[in-house]
Amino acid sequence: MTIGGSGDGSPAKNRRRDAARVKAKQLRVSQKKKDRRNKVFLQGGIAIAAVAIVVLVSVIIMNSIKPAGPGPKNMASDGALIGEGMVTTLTPALQPDANPRPSKPDTTGAVANIRVYVDYLCPLCGDFEDANNKQIAQWVDSGAATVEIHPVAILTSKSAGTKYSLRAANATACVANYSPDDFFAFSSALFVDQPKETSPGRSDDEIKTVLRKSGVSTALSDINACIEDGTYESWVTAATNRALDGPIPNSSMESIIGTPTILVNGKPYTGSLEDPKEFASFVQVALGETYSTSTPTPDPTPGG
Template sequence: MTPGGLSDSRPSKNERREVAREKAKQLRIDQKKKDRRNRVLLQGSIGVVAIAIVVIVAVVIMGSIRPAGPGPANMASDGILIGEGMTAVETTALQPDAAAQASEPDATGTVANIRVYVDYLCPFCGLFELTNGEQIQSWVESGAATVEIHPIAILTSKSAGSQYSLRAANAAACVASSAPNDFYAFNAALFTDQPEENTTGRSDAELKEVVAASGVTTNVSEIETCIDDTTYKTWVQEATERALSGPIANSELEKITGTPTVLVDGKQYVGALDDPNEFSAFVLQAVGESYSTSTPTPTPTPEATPAG
């Protein structure tokens, strides 16, 4: 025993310092291991999340982008041609990536070939239809004119995200394909109580109500499915692009720059959209000019020279 009391067994200051250093060293080692483990787990989690996002995006894209299918029947020209008795000219469906096939205009010069490019959200298209629709119908019914209607969608972004222009043009294509002789009535009905720009427009259910209200009775369930599936969405987009890029067949017009674009025997009408008399006068003038250029001028019969 050491004189003066019990022996002091506590570690010295240097020993405590050494223990602290060792403990700190071990803590640093443990922390580094923990950090490495966390990084591996984080990277793995990020990888899993990234893969999940890619899968979700791929599913959404594949669900929204369908392979391009044929266009609607009876619209090989990107429009539907309606003749005497309001009977539509039937054509086969335009195949994907195929060029539109221009309709053959009446060559006699006695029948007005009226062509109208419309967007169903365009208020000026509605004005033209409400002003001139009935008189055009009377001309076509009697055989004095044909009318070819081209639905396009240049105002798709003007319907608060609902793409009404595109969906309405698709609905028109559905009717043209499945009930062509009811197309003119459906086209007119789309302009009755027409939705305003920058509104959502009609829903698909409401478009189907227009089908019924306009008197379509042929292949109604087929048309409704076509509307629900936006079957002709790709065709509408391509037909719109063809109209905007041109050229416009059977006319001197390079391309469509707005709606409505109205052509009579290839000549563009630029008069008042709300004056049926002005449009009627334009049609008569266009037909007169077409008739004068399509009818050969009679050659005078030479008279016999008297015998000398």
């Protein structure tokens, strides 16, 4: 008699085998459903994450782009005009959609109108400043000349990512707005120990140190906040573009092509930047000549 052979097909074993097959099939079906759910959840999670990233990037971009606002007071010509006694001419703020209001030059031949476009990271601007700042200050203080300083930010990308040119020009605009008669002193101080081109330049805190050392004391907290917030950076960018695009009012120049750009009674100075005697001679000659206005002065749009 053979007991328990491989061909044993008792009803009990068959039932257990069938039950196991059914259970296995149920498990396979359940696992497939679970896999499908996980796939849907994964795809949905990726989509949600992608949307979140897009929103985050958009917020960062929007926060980094300052909307165009009014320019600083006392720079309606895109520059600060300093006259006798080192007093800055007061003007209303330039509205975002308004054209600059060119300063009215003295055409009598009695006063030299000096205009300088400067970038505070520009080494050649530093050379001109070192050689000529003292005599220009003397001429202006005595009433023999006016000087109009136009801060521009051509070298914004040349400071290891810190945008020093833009931030320094913004700082001068802050001073013009809150303490205009300190503009010349602060602008001059930014050229003392001038940062090298391609260096990071000064931090905002270091700019504020220059501010204090230059003697600015009026509305110091407002100016510091203006520097930190970059209040006039959009205006600096617009003013820079206007200078590069032209025309340059009250002059024979179509546009500036670099810094420093120096004009005396509308005539560009192309002599040595480091020879104060040569520049003084040019000023004297320009005083005796007809004021150069070959380029028409644009009609100003009311700036509010």
